[in-house]
Amino acid sequence: MSWLVTGGAGYIGAHVVRAFAAQGIGAVVLDDLSSGRSEFVPAGTPFVHGSILDGAAIERAIEEHGVTGVVHLAGFKYAGVSVQRPLHTYRQNVTGTTTLLAAMESKGVDRIVFSSSAAVYGTPDVDLVTELTPKHPESPYGESKLIGEWLLADQAKAAGLRHTSLRYFNVVGSGTPDVFDVSPHNLFPLVFDALLDGRTPRINGGDYPTPDGTCVRDYIHVADLAEAHVVAARRLEAGDTLEPVYNLGSGDGVSVGEIMRAVAEVTGIEFSPETVERRAGDPARIVASGELAARDLDWRMRHTLSEMVESAWQARRAASDS
Known part of the structure; x- marks a missing residue:
């Protein structure tokens, strides 16, 4: 069996590709490199430089590489920016998913693992989010991910698509030193870049109703996340029935303040983060x-917070030294 990984040259996608390879499962990468990096694709892995908006390119990739299933990670992933660029977000995430599903149906591929997001929940009013927690997305990005889940469910009814969606929370760490988080909006890259530039990392808000006053979030290691994709793909390939959605959560949060303290300990760089005003819309705890x-x-948490920080720091330093 061979699986097409859309967005496979990205931070998460590259880890998914490596997880497939470790299990002896063939993978093909489709990526337009708008945010991914070609050097993240492992040597020997077929790479198609193309967009999920190009149905013909998807169909050719399916035909040429004997694709039997798809892991769909490609898309525009910046929730804050999506508020300023809603049309772009919907085109990439909704039109792109529709185009992908049409190409899959055309070529008889009926299995897909979809990269969804905690953004579908918006600001939940519960201490522990479950798959049944009401969905109230607060950005075009979150809305587009929820629409993606709906598209899969509708295509399942219409054409027998076998699917599951994995809702991500805060993905961090690195499973290999040659792949690191390149997002300009995520906490770990922001903190590391500040330290490497000699600047003081910032915390947005220190007066939340949490133990140390900073936001509490679910942080999960990217390699653990990738393993869940492999299991989901294997089960779909075997004909097993899966739930339509799964939360890849820890069940226990970590505060931004705790992250900062772990970073200082792992890096050996002493610093006191600067606390600035809250960001609008940031809930105290998810x-x-x-x-x-x-x-x-x-699914389980195989890495401690210290291991998450250390693996991310090592990969970021390796990138700086290369």
């Missing part, structure tokens, strides 16, 4: 249960 994923996808 933590999710991963019980369903643990039951069906062998």
Whole structure:
């Protein structure tokens, strides 16, 4: 079996590709390199430089590489920016997913693992998010991910598509020193870049109703996330029935303040983060249960917070030294 990984040259996608290879499963990468990097694609892995908006390119990739399933990670992933660029976000994430599903149907590929997001929940009013927590996305990005889930469900009814969606929370760390988080908006890259530039990292808000006053989030290691994709793909390939969605959550949150302290300890760089004003719309706490994923996808937290920070720091330093 061979799986097409859209967005496979990105931070998360490259880890998914490596997880497939480690299990002896063939993978083909489709990526337009708008945010991914060709050097993140492992040597020997077929790479198609193309867009999910190009149905013909997707069909050719399916035909040429004997694709039997798809892991769909490609898309525009910046929630804050999506508010200023809603049309771009919907084109990439909704039109792109529709184009992909049409190409899959045309070529008889009926299995897909979809990269969804915690952004579908918006600002939940519960201590522990489950898959049944009401969805109230607060950005075009979150809305587009929820629409993607709907598209899969509708295509399942219409054409027998076999699918599951994995809702990500805060993905960090690195499973290999040659792949690192390149997002200009994520916490770890922002903190590391500040330290490497000799600047003081910032915390947005220090007066939240949490133990140390900073926001509490679910942080999960990217390699653990990638493993869940492999299990989901294998189960779909085997004909097993999966839930339509799974939260890949830890069940226990970590505060931004705790992240900062872990970074100082791992890097050996002493600093006191600067606390600035809250960002609009940032909830005090978002933590999710991963019980369903643990039951069906062998999901578990295999890395400690220190290991998450250390692996991310090593990969970022390796990039700086190369």
